[in-house]
Amino acid sequence: MIVPSKNIIEEFFDKKTLAILKLFLFEKAADQSNKFYLREIAKKAKVPVTTTFRIVRQLKALGVVEETIIKKTKLYSLSMNKNTQTLAALLEEKKTVVEEFVEAMSKLAGVEMIVLHGEATNEKANILIIGIGVDHKTAKEKVGELKDKYKYNIIELVLEPGQFNQMSSMGLFPGKKLILWEKPH
DSSP: OOOOOOOOGGSSOOOHHHHHHHHHHOOOOOOSSEEEHHHHHHHHHHHHHHHHHHHHHHHHTTSSEEEETTTTTEEEEOOOOOOHHHHHHHHSOOHHHHHHHHHHHSSSTTTTEEEEEEESSSSSEEEEESSSSOOHHHHHHHHHHHHHHHHEEEEEEEHHHHHHHHHHHHSSSOSEEEEEEEEEO
């Protein structure tokens, strides 16, 4: 059974507060600085301006956000301290091993589809990489890298579309198949 990639810490936060926190932690302002206007925060976080104002005021009181006043303009930025570093570590999006593998394989030339064959477990997953002229060696190297890094076993098989269709029609891939990635057409 694969552990869900949903971050349980996020379940403890109010969704609007979480959206604003993630904006400060992981996004750049429109001008590439780390300072946001209140309306920019509201728009990017998709939270009403009055609610955004209330949440930013709370975050400021907690030392998570700093306010800079330039003439009559207020800008808000993330405070750089141990608490905000801890928040960033807790809320950072973490990929599963399979998601990391799929992301890497989807960038290989010739890959048209990536399919999970059977059920993925906490120890292993069977993955079919379907495409024309796919570099088998790079796929093997990524499998080895992930096995060393996570102690997780991915059994990959690289097939051309015709081979996959023929083997499927022969019943060589019975059971559950889940498309993990497909090249946009």
